[in-house]
Amino acid sequence: MNKGPGVQWRRRFTTLALTLILPLAVVWWAFPEGLTPWRSAAIVTAWAGTALLVVNLLLMVRQPHLARLLGGLEPAYLWHHRSGMAAYLLLLSHPLTLAVDGWFEAPHRAWEILAPWAQSWPVWLGWLALVLLMFGLATTFALRLPYRRWRGFHFALGLGVVFGLAHVYVLLGEVILLLLLIVLALLALGWRLIASDLGVASLPYRVSQVTRQVPGMIEATLTPAATALAVTPGQFVLVAFGDGTHFRGCGEYHPFTVSGVAEDGTISLAIKSLGPCSQHIQAMEPGVRVRLQGPFGTFLQESAMAPQLWVAGGIGITPFIAALRAQPRTRHTTLIYLFRRAADAAFLEELTDYANNDPHFILHAVETGKMPADFPHLLQQVDELAQHEVNICGPAPMVNALLPHLGKSGVDPEMIHYERFDFR
Amino acid sequence: MMRKLFIVSTLLFWIAVAGFWAADVWLPEPMGEGTSATAAGKHYTLAELAGHDQADDCWMAIDGVVYDFSAYLPQHPAAPAVMLAWCGKEASQAFHTKTKGRPHSNYASQLLPQYRLGLLRGE
Ligand SMILES: Cc1cc2nc3c(=O)[nH]c(=O)nc-3n(C[C@H](O)[C@H](O)[C@H](O)COP(=O)(O)OP(=O)(O)OC[C@H]3O[C@@H](n4cnc5c(N)ncnc54)[C@H](O)[C@@H]3O)c2cc1C
Numbered sequence: 140m141n142k143g144p145g146v147q148w149r150r151r152f153t154t155l156a157l158t159l160i161l162p163l164a165v166v167w168w169a170f171p172e173g174l175t176p177w178r179s180a181a182i183v184t185a186w187a188g189t190a191l192l193v194v195n196l197l198l199m200v201r202q203p204h205l206a207r208l209l210g211g212l213e214p215a216y217l218w219h220h221r222s223g224m225a226a227y228l229l230l231l232s233h234p235l236t237l238a239v240d241g242w243f244e245a246p247h248r249a250w251e252i253l254a255p256w257a258q259s260w261p262v263w264l265g266w267l268a269l270v271l272l273m274f275g276l277a278t279t280f281a282l283r284l285p286y287r288r289w290r291g292f293h294f295a296l297g298l299g300v301v302f303g304l305a306h307v308y309v310l311l312g313e314v315i316l317l318l319l320l321i322v323l324a325l326l327a328l329g330w331r332l333i334a335s336d337l338g339v340a341s342l343p344y345r346v347s348q349v350t351r352q353v354p355g356m357i358e359a360t361l362t363p364a365a366t367a368l369a370v371t372p373g374q375f376v377l378v379a380f381g382d383g384t385h386f387r388g389c390g391e392y393h394p395f396t397v398s399g400v401a402e403d404g405t406i407s408l409a410i411k412s413l414g415p416c417s418q419h420i421q422a423m424e425p426g427v428r429v430r431l432q433g434p435f436g437t438f439l440q441e442s443a444m445a446p447q448l449w450v451a452g453g454i455g456i457t458p459f460i461a462a463l464r465a466q467p468r469t470r471h472t473t474l475i476y477l478f479r480r481a482a483d484a485a486f487l488e489e490l491t492d493y494a495n496n497d498p499h500f501i502l503h504a505v506e507t508g509k510m511p512a513d514f515p516h517l518l519q520q521v522d523e524l525a526q527h528e529v530n531i532c533g534p535a536p537m538v539n540a541l542l543p544h545l546g547k548s549g550v551d552p553e554m555i556h557y558e559r560f561d562f563r
Numbered sequence: 564m565m566r567k568l569f570i571v572s573t574l575l576f577w578i579a580v581a582g583f584w585a586a587d588v589w590l591p592e593p594m595g596e597g598t599s600a601t602a603a604g605k606h607y608t609l610a611e612l613a614g615h616d617q618a619d620d621c622w623m624a625i626d627g628v629v630y631d632f633s634a635y636l637p638q639h640p641a642a643p644a645v646m647l648a649w650c651g652k653e654a655s656q657a658f659h660t661k662t663k664g665r666p667h668s669n670y671a672s673q674l675l676p677q678y679r680l681g682l683l684r685g686e
Binding site: 174178220224227228231234235238242244246247248249250251253254258259261262273276277280281310311312 | 570586626645653656659
C-alpha cells in the first residue's frame with residue numbers, strides 16, 4: 140500500500156483551497172458594479188490583498204490540528220510566505236490603480252490621490268500599513284538577521300495588517316465581511332501570541348535525565364507531569380525549558396524533533412548547541428521544568444512499502460534514531476549519516492549496534508570534514524535507488540544540495556520527504 | 564525567488580509613485596479647469612466644510628466638489644449613520660469604495676449634481 144503520494148496530493152489541494160477560499164469569497168462579495176475598470180481593480184486588489192493577509196495570519200498559528208490539516212507546519216509556513224507575498228503585491232497595486240483611475244479623470248488627480256498630505260487620516264492608515272509591510276518584508280528578505288531580531292521585525296508585519304484592517308474599517312464602517320476578517324485576524328494573532336508564544340496551550344514536563352555523549356550536544360529525557368503528548372518518531376515538539384536549581388531557562392519555545400519516545404510517555408530530545416538558546420540548554424540538569432506543545436510534523440509518518448533511504452546531516456539524525464529505537468526495521472532501510480567529525484557524531488555507537496543486529500538496516504556513516512558531501516558517489520552505493528522512498532533530515536543547505544541528485548537518479552519526487560531544521 | 568519578487572515589485576512601486584509625482588510637478592495645470600471651476604461656483608475650505616457636520620446640516624466634499632446633502636440624508640438607502648459619519652468631511656474615498664450591494668452605482672453619481680454647492684479650495 141502506497142498512500143504517500145495520494146495523501147500528499149490531497150494535502151496540497153487542501154492547503155491551496157484553504158488559502159484561496161477566503162480571498163475568492165471576499166472578492167466575489169465585494170466585486171464592484173458600475174465603476175470604471177481601474178477603480179474596480181483598485182477595490183478588488185484591496186479586498187483580495189486584505190483577505191490574503193488574514194489567511195497569512197491564520198497560517199502562522201501553531202496549532203497541532205490545524206497543522207495536521209495542512210500536512211505539517213512546514214507546508215503551512217510555505218503557504219504563509221506565498222500568501223504574504225501575494226497580498227503584498229496586491230496591496231502595492233491598490234494605491235497605484237487608484238492613482239491611474241484618477242489620472243484618467245485628470246492627470247493631476249493621480250498625485251492628489253497618492254500624496255498623503257492631500258488626504259485624510261483614513262488614507263494615512265493605509266499608507267502606514269503599506270510602509271510597515273514594506274519594512275517588515277525588507278528585514279525578512281534583504282538581510283540575513285539573527286533569529287531574534289528577525290522575529291522582532293516580523294512583528295512590524297503583524298502591526299501592518301492591523302493598520303490595514305483599520306484603514307478599511309474607517310472607510311467602510313461595519314461591513315459584515317470586514318468584521319469577519321477582523322475577528323479572524325485577531326483570533327489568529329491572539330492564538331499565536333497568547334496560546335503559542337506564551338504557552339497557554341502547553342503541557343508540563345520535567346527533565347528526568349541528562350546525558351552527554353559528544354561535545355556540544357546533550358540528550359534530555361522528559362517525563363510528563365500530567366497528560367503525555369501522543370508523539371511518534373519523526374515528529375517534533377515546541378519546547379520551553381524553565382528553571383531548575385542552577386539552570387535558568389531562556390523561556391522561549393524552540394522546535395526539537397524527538398530522539399526517543401517511550402511507552403510510559405517519556406520522550407527524549409537531543410539538542411545541539413547551534414545558537415544562544417541551544418548553547419544555554421547545554422547546561423541542563425535533571426529537575427528542570429519544561430513546557431511542551433505539539434506534536435507537529437508528518438516526517439516518517441506515512442511511509443510507503445518501498446525500501447527506505449534515510450539521509451541525516453549532523454543533528455538531523457534525531458528522527459531516525461527515534462524510529463530505530465521504537466522498533467526493529469520491517470523493511471529494508473539504508474541510512475546515510477553525514478557529519479563533520481566522528482568525535483562530534485551523535486549516536487554513532489548506538490547506530491552501529493543496530494546495523495550489526497538488524498538485518499534490514501544498513502548504515503553508511505560518512506565523515507565529510509568541511510567539504511560538502513559527495514552525493515553522486517554516496518547515492519551510487521544504494522542498490523536500485525529509484526525504487527526507494529527517501530527521507531532526508533538536516534540543515535537546509537544539505538537538503539537543497541541533495542534534492543537535484545535524487546531527481547537525476549530517477550527517484551519519484553512524490554517519494555522524497557524532508558525536514559529542514561530551519562523555520563522562518 | 565520571493566526575495567527578488569519583493570525587491571523588483573517594491574522598486575517598481577516607488578518608481579510609479581515618483582512618476583505620478585513628477586507628472587504633477589511638470590504637467591501644466593489645464594487652463595480650462597481653472598476658469599470653469601470659478602464659473603461653476605464658490606470655493607470652500609476644509610475648515611468651512613467641517614462646520615457642517617450635522618444630520619440637518621451636512622456638507623461633504625467628493626473629488627474636489629462640495630455638496631450639501633442635508634436634504635438627501637433621510638433618503639439614503641443604507642442606515643443614515645453610515646453617511647452621517649462623513650458629514651463635514653472629505654468623503655471621496657468613502658464614496659468610491661462602496662461595493663456590491665451598496666448604493667453608489669452610476670445612479671448615485673447622477674444624483675450628485677443637484678446637491679452641488681461649489682469647489683473645495685486646494686491647500
Ligand atoms: C522542525 C525542527 C526540528 C528541529 N529538531 C532539532 C533537534 O532535534 N535537535 C536540535 O538540536 N535542533 C533541532 N532543531 C533546530 C533548533 O530548533 C534550533 O537549533 C534552535 O531553536 C536554535 O535556537 P538558538 O536560540 O540556540 O539559535 P539561533 O541562532 O537563535 O537560531 C538558529 C535557527 O534556529 C531556528 N530557531 C531559533 N529559535 C526558534 C524558535 N523559537 N522557533 C523556531 N525556530 C527557531 C531558526 O531557524 C534560526 O535561524 C529543529 C528545528 C526545526 C525547525
